[in-house]
Amino acid sequence: MQSVQEHITVPANRSSLAKIRAAVRALCDHYGITPKTTRRIVLAIDEAVANVMEHSGAAADSFIDVLIDLNPGVIVASIRDHGRCFDPTGPRRSPPDGCRRKRGFGLHLIHLVTDRIEYQRTDDGTNVLTLRVESR
């Protein structure tokens, strides 16, 4: 398989999440990515984008860019937004404490299903979150 890139731009509101997931699934299915790897990358991107929508303060009519690089053996997704600075690579919240807490597990899941996470804040105020998922 050669490397393939796909660029998805969506409004920064939660109704866009299903569209992003569908686009990522279609890309993975088209290029023969295993179902397990597809589920991991879909989940990671969905959780990361949902976090941006909820926590970055980005206006609902602004946009989020998702750039996906399919390479042999590894998928790299970069999520860009222009909201507040938020570095999700730091110490993450603990997993669910039995049933005492029902929100805030997104970062925990991202860390569980990805092989590497990198964050960068560019000089023009763009947040760039890069997720790396190795094919299994």
Place this chain on the structure above:
Amino acid sequence: MSGLKILFEESNGGTVYFELQGYLDAHNFERLESFFEKYFAEGIHRFIADIRRVEYVSSAGAGVFIGAVGTCQDNGGNVVLVQPSQEVREIFELLGVYQIFPVAPTKERALEYFAEEAAEELHSPNFRNEI
């Protein structure tokens, strides 16, 4: 709000059976949350959740179930999962909460589970039949 269908029926004895179809994510999880809260307000804490047709669940959706099962178990009830889809099971296992939920192969078996629970409570030395 699209993507999630909730089909439900109330059975005698205060148990609610519902089937979820579609996906449960950060956009629509509040619908399921409101569904549970409506019944909690009525004092109902026994649910059978048929989730075989749930094609995707995110942390927000899982959180609704986690919160609901905690409330139910604190009030003598439960949320029994019927045939969790692979996606649901994977997320719950990743979060380390799958074992909290009773799981049944059918709605009928789930109803039997609640009947057995009620019978155990009836015969428990701690049960007091107040008149």
